[in-house]
Amino acid sequence: MTQPIAQPAQSTVPASKVLDRVLVLEMVRVTEAAAIGAAKLIGRGDEKAADAAAVEAMRAALNELYMDGTVVIGEGERDEAPMLFIGEKVGLAPGKGPKIDIALDPLEGTTITAKAGPNALAVLAVAEEGGLLNAPDVYMDKIAVGPGYPDGIIDLDRTVTENVTALAQAKGVAPSDIVACVLDRTRHDDIITELRGLGCGIVLISDGDVAGVIATTNEDTGIDIYVGQGGAPEGVLAAAALRCVGGQFKGRLVFRNDDERARAKKWGITDLNKQYDLTELAKGDCIFAATGVTDGSLLAGVKRKKSGVMTTESVVMRASSGTVRWVRGEHRAKV
Template identity: 35%
Template sequence: MNRDIVLLRTVEVAAIASYKYIGKKDKDLVDKAAVEAFEVMLKNEKGFKLKVVNGEGELDQAPMLFVGQILGDLEDPSVMTYDVSVDPIEGTHPAAYNFAGSISTIAFSRENTMLQLPEMYMEKLFVSTELKESINLNKGIIESIKMMQLTANRRDLKCIILDKPRHKDIIKEMNDMGIIVRLIQDGDVLAAIDVVNGDADFVYGIGGAPEGSLMAALAISAGCKMQSKLVRYEQIWPNEQETEVRKNKEKAWLDKYNLDFDSILEDLDLVNDHRARFFAAGLTAGGSLKPVDYKNGKFYVNAFMSSHGIVRNFNSVYDVKKVNDLKPEIKFLFDKYKR
């Protein structure tokens, strides 16, 4: 089967499997359903292999979708291997409490082109195609915003940013600059999809580093632009008991991955492949992606794909009875995660 269709179907089925636990206040169950769906959908595919570069964690932390895990055609040594970053559910908390902000997503690139990122904080700026030549995080976010306003010839650019205490000052500054700020609780990858789909001009904020790989693949594949920089834990949580422990962990991580806190990482530093691809499907979604719905024996799924500067938004309908008759591996998931 076509590789792109396999990956598109994987994120769609992961969202469908997790639908059972929307609003059940257990984010681990949401994630577990999606992780199993990923493995079931990918483990026996022929014609290619996928190597998890950024996943659910190391082997001892995550029994499935762990860093280094190989999925796909394990029997044929001649097939191509691709790097993947996966987030079976980005936004498990909003899914567990049934508010906007959760998707299933995967990105892939040629083997050995994707940078493995540590479990750290990262400052990320993701901008639309129109503004891709206007940013320079070396000069700081305020100067980048001024450059974007100059390029667009308007002040009222639309920004999506996580509504977190660490962003309080920059949110105020952006409001003072005339920026229209949309606050979200979770999901900067989903927010970046909104930029690609034209619902916003840029995403900015400090979030998880591994998600940066997904956003970089999205930027490259959709013709947008992303810049990023790793951020110290103590900058976000200066007075926490865990801060000293995290400082030691961060030093070890930086040494392991040959990274630092000063370098600006371009999207191609994170995913060095102009042919990278990105896939996502809405769970509780929000913005330009719609949430999964179920009615009269059918699942309705809104999905997204980008590659080579081409952006596609899909509306898929899964007729449970017909799928169960034709696809036993999906029937297993539909039976197990029937709401």
């Protein structure tokens, strides 16, 4: 059974005239479609096929909506991605409907899905035009905590020890009582060693750092802080979720070569060393939606009943209202 996500006491984000209430549930339909598409490949060992199925389903669902949508976080640049590439236009009403920026990951956890592991999701976030950072497909250093802490409790310019110590003091516990979520990668060996030296508990995840960041907002997960390096697109998606339910997030783009630096400049990023705050990654009103592909701590995965009905579990959030809706769906074959 999934647990409730912590919510801010009161939202201070103004409601957008562009993001109509109808779009809140429409976004769930989009992530449901992607999750169902990917679910057919769970445990089949084919990451590319699972991702392609999710992409095709999400693209088709987006193109049924009355909007003038632009993908600002997608599957890659046009030459690298046949569908849902950065800059792609989606929606039924180009030039007529509301102008909406979209960040998406049709299948967050391709390896997870191929191996039938936990916490694979179909996710997206939408905002008014210009509301989401047009982050290139590079790495990002990230640190995140849930709601209820003083502003500035975390900072990427501090050491892991300094961040954990500040968080522990705010909670009124010892650093050894803090539990961190970290992607299980060799690049995080130093972070893991530093956390172990403090006596911290560590939840190592194989993939899916959007779910890892969101886990900091749910006390029942036991996770206090997320730290480490993951994809920049996933950072924007996670920031959009935290805008809706509260929390703090810091991110800094990581560039491994000149090609990645040139890619960033192409998308309008000039300060390559900037530390981004939550509201710089996802500003104004925004909507975040996710549907479980495989079972996880946030959502149940797609299930097929004997009758052929497919069941889904989703969550959708909106920053302006601070509302979190849990949606369980039953999907029958069209006749």
